[in-house]
Amino acid sequence: MDNFWQTCSAQLELELTPQQFSAWIKPLIALDYEDGKLRIAAPNRFKLDWVKSQFASRITVLASQYWEAPTEVQFVLDPRNNLPKKPAVAPGAPSASGVASDPRNGSADAAPGAPPELFNIGNSPRREQSRVNTELTFDSFVTGKANQLARAAAIQVANNPGVSYNPLFFYGGVGLGKTHLIHAIGNQVMADQPGARIRYIHAEQYVRDVVTAYQRKGFDDFKHYYHSLDMLLIDDIQFFGGKSRTQEEFFYAFEALIAAKKQIIITSDTYPKEITGMDDRLISRFDSGLTVAIEPPELEMRVAILLKKAQSEGVTFSDDVAFFVAKHLRSNVRELEGALRKILAYSRFHGKDITIDVVKEALKDLLSVQNRQISVENIQKTVADFFNIKVADMYSKRRPANIARPRQIAMYLAKELTQKSLPEIGELFGGRDHTTVLHAVRKIALDRTKNPECNHELHVLEQTLKG
Numbered sequence: 001m002d003n004f005w006q007t008c009s010a011q012l013e014l015e016l017t018p019q020q021f022s023a024w025i026k027p028l029i030a031l032d033y034e035d036g037k038l039r040i041a042a043p044n045r046f047k048l049d050w051v052k053s054q055f056a057s058r059i060t061v062l063a064s065q066y067w068e069a070p071t072e073v074q075f076v077l078d079p080r081n082n083l084p085k086k087p088a089v090a091p092g093a094p095s096a097s098g099v100a101s102d103p104r105n106g107s108a109d110a111a112p113g114a115p116p117e118l119f120n121i122g123n124s125p126r127r128e129q130s131r132v133n134t135e136l137t138f139d140s141f142v143t144g145k146a147n148q149l150a151r152a153a154a155i156q157v158a159n160n161p162g163v164s165y166n167p168l169f170f171y172g173g174v175g176l177g178k179t180h181l182i183h184a185i186g187n188q189v190m191a192d193q194p195g196a197r198i199r200y201i202h203a204e205q206y207v208r209d210v211v212t213a214y215q216r217k218g219f220d221d222f223k224h225y226y227h228s229l230d231m232l233l234i235d236d237i238q239f240f241g242g243k244s245r246t247q248e249e250f251f252y253a254f255e256a257l258i259a260a261k262k263q264i265i266i267t268s269d270t271y272p273k274e275i276t277g278m279d280d281r282l283i284s285r286f287d288s289g290l291t292v293a294i295e296p297p298e299l300e301m302r303v304a305i306l307l308k309k310a311q312s313e314g315v316t317f318s319d320d321v322a323f324f325v326a327k328h329l330r331s332n333v334r335e336l337e338g339a340l341r342k343i344l345a346y347s348r349f350h351g352k353d354i355t356i357d358v359v360k361e362a363l364k365d366l367l368s369v370q371n372r373q374i375s376v377e378n379i380q381k382t383v384a385d386f387f388n389i390k391v392a393d394m395y396s397k398r399r400p401a402n403i404a405r406p407r408q409i410a411m412y413l414a415k416e417l418t419q420k421s422l423p424e425i426g427e428l429f430g431g432r433d434h435t436t437v438l439h440a441v442r443k444i445a446l447d448r449t450k451n452p453e454c455n456h457e458l459h460v461l462e463q464t465l466k467g
């Protein structure tokens with residue numbers, strides 16, 4: 001229940017203004033969930049009526065998504081508000097149950113509307129608490145040259161958590177299977193040790209947890225929760241970049257877990273030293289275990305993935321069709337999955353067998369993007385002309401700002417407008433490492449959102465390149 005409410009209120013916090021959130025959502029408590037019925041308590045009749053009229057449908061959608069079943073939401077008055085007042089207790093002091101006191105229990109010094117303890121583990125089954133996706137297993141993970149090392153390390157850690165490689169750090173571009181692999185580890189450990197306290201968390205959610213703990217002065221609960229896990233799976237840790245309070249809290253959790261020989265598995269879009277805005281002491285700790293890259297899948301692996309995913313949808317793809325799709329879509333597995341969904345939807349809707357012609361029709365948009373044939377060479381030339389530098393500077397090792405920035409812009413455009421992978425782009429820019437390209441892509445993407453002049457330049461370049 002705590003997990004659900006944390007997820008639901010984090011989502012609502014994103015959707016509402018801070019005033020709306022703290023006035024209407026923060027005072028609510030998710031009481032229980034049974035047989036598709038979720039009960040939420042409001043502190044008084046006025047709030048109950050307002051929340052019901054304004055937010056019931058959104059909470060219903062979020063709850064139905066969370067439990068993957070239609071859910072009916074009932075709003076009730078908080079039963080604890082009717083309890084006789086207890087003598088004052090210092091907020092956060094342990095009660096007889098050993099749990100920090102809930103300031104809403106009517107004690108004289110309680111802050112009205114303050115939340116219950118944040119990270120109370122509650123009684124839900126360990127599997128639910130873990131947030132591990134049961135579908136992402138080793139069995140459904142296709143292996144090839146691009147990920148065989150990562151998979152081997154993952155299996156080793158799943159067999160000996162806390163012993164072999166700690167932390168285990170996976171890095172690679174988007175949609176290449178990092179998340180899948182850490183869930184697979186979680187699933188295996190959970191099957192072997194059903195009592196283990198495992199937690200999968202996306203780094204953005206961890207940041208939100210820190211913010212919430214900060215706002216609610218709930219760091220004791222936060223620490224208690226994270227430091228007492230048996231295994232922490234943390235995804236996309238690059239989101240910690242520049243967030244010093246989060247990094248500090250994570251550092252303590254990291255030290256506590258490693259000292260207790262509890263396994264930590266981390267993913268990132270780049271290797272530790274390249275994560276921007278990350279504290280050096282964390283980087284050196286990330287490096288202290290095993291760091292493994294996951295590369296973009298090669299052709300045969302893309303074919304194998306398509307065949308396996310089609311099979312799991314109950315559809316048989318001919319090899320011709322699988323090769324056709326895999327040859328044209330080269331960037332990552334997520335893109336392949338998207339293509340597969342489009343093909344299946346198209347063939348079902350039109351009642352047609354899956355042939356190459358049907359695939360061409362179903363993927364018309366995706367393939368036309370491919371066929372625009374904007375080459376990296378073309379991008380380098382256009383950008384060099386635009387900034388009045390030599391094309392050769394695109395490959396050179398020189399780094400003055402008047403050259404480095406156009407080069408980064410060209411790398412960004414190469415990633416945006418071609419199907420080349422990061423290593424392929426790096427190769428075409430004088431044999432640079434893929435992490436350098438990734439850094440450039442992220443930097444320019446960020447500049448673009450912040451700096452209208454940069455956005456305008458990119459717009460002009462894109463229009464020129466697209467003709």
Ligand SMILES: Nc1ncnc2c1ncn2[C@@H]1O[C@H](COP(=O)(O)OP(=O)(O)OP(=O)(O)O)[C@@H](O)[C@H]1O
Pocket residue numbers: 136140141142143147172173174175176177178179180181236269305333334337
């Ligand atoms: N080797 C694989 N075998 C089967 N499915 C895969 C494989 N690699 C990735 N996938 C699938 O591709 C999709 C994207 O993978 P995933 O979310 O793990 O990528 P990621 O590397 O974590 O990307 P991001 O950094 O964008 O989060 C998922 O549905 C995943 O199950």
